[in-house]
Amino acid sequence: MKKEDVPQDDANMLEGKFRVVKYALNENGEYEKVRSVGWEPENTALEQAWDVVHERVEAARQGVLAGRLSPLAYHMEKNMMDAGLLAKHAGLSTRKVERHTQPAAFAVLDTDTLQRYATALLVSVDELKTVPR
Amino acid sequence: MNKAAVTIPFEHQQSAHCETGVISNLMRFHGLRVSEPMAFGIGSGLFYSHMPFVKLNGIPVTSYRILPGHIFKRFSRNTGVEMRRMKFRDPLKAMDELDRALDQGLPVGMLTSVFYLPYLPKAFRFHFNAHNIVVFGREGDEYLVSDPVMEAPTRIHRTALMRARFAKGMPNTNGRMYYPVRVPTDADLRRAAANGLRRTARDMVNTPLPMFGAKGIPYLAGKLRKYEQRLGERDARLALGNLIRMQEEIGTGGAGFRFMFAAFLQEAATVLERPELRQHAITMTRIGDQWREFAFEAGRLCKGRAEEGINYGSLADKLIAIGRQETELFRELARKPAKGSTVQGIRTA
Numbered sequence: 001m002k003k004e005d006v007p008q009d010d011a012n013m014l015e016g017k018f019r020v021v022k023y024a025l026n027e028n029g030e031y032e033k034v035r036s037v038g039w040e041p042e043n044t045a046l047e048q049a050w051d052v053v054h055e056r057v058e059a060a061r062q063g064v065l066a067g068r069l070s071p072l073a074y075h076m077e078k079n080m081m082d083a084g085l086l087a088k089h090a091g092l093s094t095r096k097v098e099r100h101t102q103p104a105a106f107a108v109l110d111t112d113t114l115q116r117y118a119t120a121l122l123v124s125v126d127e128l129k130t131v132p133r
Numbered sequence: 134m135n136k137a138a139v140t141i142p143f144e145h146q147q148s149a150h151c152e153t154g155v156i157s158n159l160m161r162f163h164g165l166r167v168s169e170p171m172a173f174g175i176g177s178g179l180f181y182s183h184m185p186f187v188k189l190n191g192i193p194v195t196s197y198r199i200l201p202g203h204i205f206k207r208f209s210r211n212t213g214v215e216m217r218r219m220k221f222r223d224p225l226k227a228m229d230e231l232d233r234a235l236d237q238g239l240p241v242g243m244l245t246s247v248f249y250l251p252y253l254p255k256a257f258r259f260h261f262n263a264h265n266i267v268v269f270g271r272e273g274d275e276y277l278v279s280d281p282v283m284e285a286p287t288r289i290h291r292t293a294l295m296r297a298r299f300a301k302g303m304p305n306t307n308g309r310m311y312y313p314v315r316v317p318t319d320a321d322l323r324r325a326a327a328n329g330l331r332r333t334a335r336d337m338v339n340t341p342l343p344m345f346g347a348k349g350i351p352y353l354a355g356k357l358r359k360y361e362q363r364l365g366e367r368d369a370r371l372a373l374g375n376l377i378r379m380q381e382e383i384g385t386g387g388a389g390f391r392f393m394f395a396a397f398l399q400e401a402a403t404v405l406e407r408p409e410l411r412q413h414a415i416t417m418t419r420i421g422d423q424w425r426e427f428a429f430e431a432g433r434l435c436k437g438r439a440e441e442g443i444n445y446g447s448l449a450d451k452l453i454a455i456g457r458q459e460t461e462l463f464r465e466l467a468r469k470p471a472k473g474s475t476v477q478g479i480r481t482a
Contacts, residue, residue: 001388001418001421001425006387013254013257014254015254015255015256017252017253017283018147018282018283018284020149020282020383021147021282021386022149022386022387022392023149023170023386023387023392023393023395023396024387024392031392031396031399031414033147033148033149033169035147039381040429040432041381041428041429041431041433041435042378042381042382042428042432044374044432044435045374045375045378045381045382045432045435046256046257046378046382048370048435049259049371049375049378050256052371080248081260085302088301088305089301
C-alpha cells in the first residue's frame, strides 16, 4: 500500500478523538507510519457488529416491557455480556444469573445481590430495576 | 488517601498495534531504540490461524499474529531484556503496586479491557481483554496513560483504570502489569532480528495442524466457500464482517500485520546486511495489498453491494492465492541465508 492510497473514509467511528496508524510506502519505497481516519470495509464491518448488539438490546427491552424478562436481561445485553460473563463479574453462578433474568426471580432479590449486579453493570440499583420506555 | 503527583518523562509515540507499541516505547525509555516494526519482527509477532472452535464474543477467532503477550516474551528472550511481571487478586493491591513503581520513576505496562477504557471511541469498545497500555504518572485521582494506538497521551480516573485492569472473560486481566528491570542498551539487534525472522518463517511453514500457519489461509478458504449454505445469508455476512474486523481494525497496521512485517523486512535488510530481504519486503507488500482487496470485496458483499462475480467462492479463491504466496515466501525465509561475504572470506583464506 502506498502512502497516497491509505484510505481516509471517515464514518465518525473514532469520534474525532484520534487517527489510527497504518504502515505504507512513501515516495522512496520506504515504509512509514501514515495516519488514517478509517476505511470503508472496516466501517461497514463495525456498523454491522453494532447493529447486532443494538438488536439484542432492543429485543431484551421489548421482552422486559412485555413482562417476559427482568430488567437484568436488558442491562446485561446493554453491557454486551452473556450470563456467564456477568456471573464472573458479579461473583455469582451462571445458573443464578440466568434465573434472575426472569421477572419473578428478579423481583425477590436481596439488596446485596442487586448491588453486585449494579456494580458489575455500571448502573445504580434504581437504574437496574428499570428500562428506558 | 491522596498520593503525591508523579510525572515520569515518558515519550509517547503512536503505534499501529498496542503490544509492539508498548515494547517500542518502553524500550526507548530505558535506552534501547527499536522501532515498532523491529519490535514486531524480533518478537516474531506475525502468524496466521483460523480456529473455528475457539470463540470470542461468540465468533470464531481468526488471527494474524501470535497470542497476546507472546510478542513481548519472545522480544525479551531475543534481546536479553528482563521483565518483572505481576498479577493480582486484589484490585487495591494491584493499584498499590502500580503506585510503588511510579514512585520509583518507572513507567508501567499493563493489560486492560478495551470495554472499560472511557477515553477510547465508543465504536471500538467491545469486550477485548488484551489491550496493552503504559501508565507513566499520577495526578490526584487520575493516572497519565500512554495508549499506543492514540495520537497523544491521555488520562484515566483511578476507578476506571481499576475496572479495566480487572475485567473478566477471555482472559481475565487479573491486574497484570510489567516493567523492565534490566535493558541491555547494547543488545545485539542483529542477532535478535535474525532469530525473530527465522522463528516467524518456521512458525508459518512448520506448525502442525491445518488451521495454523500459512496453510491456515486455504483452510479458512474452504470454510468460507460454504458459509452461505451452512450459515444462511445473514450469519454468513456477519462472519465475513468479523473477518474484516480481525484483519483491519485498530491494531494491525493494515492487512493483518502484513505491512508492518514488510516494514520489518526492510529494516532487517539494512541491519543484517541482507539486501535480498528488501525484495522479500516487496513480495510481502504485494501479499498485503491482496489482503486489502479481499477485505474490500468482502465489505461490498457484507453490504449487499457486491459487483457481478464477487461471491463467497471468488473470495475463497482470493484466499487460496494469498495462502500460496505466503507459503512460498516463508519457505524462502525459513532457509538459512547464504552468507556470501563470510563464505568467500573462508574460501580465499
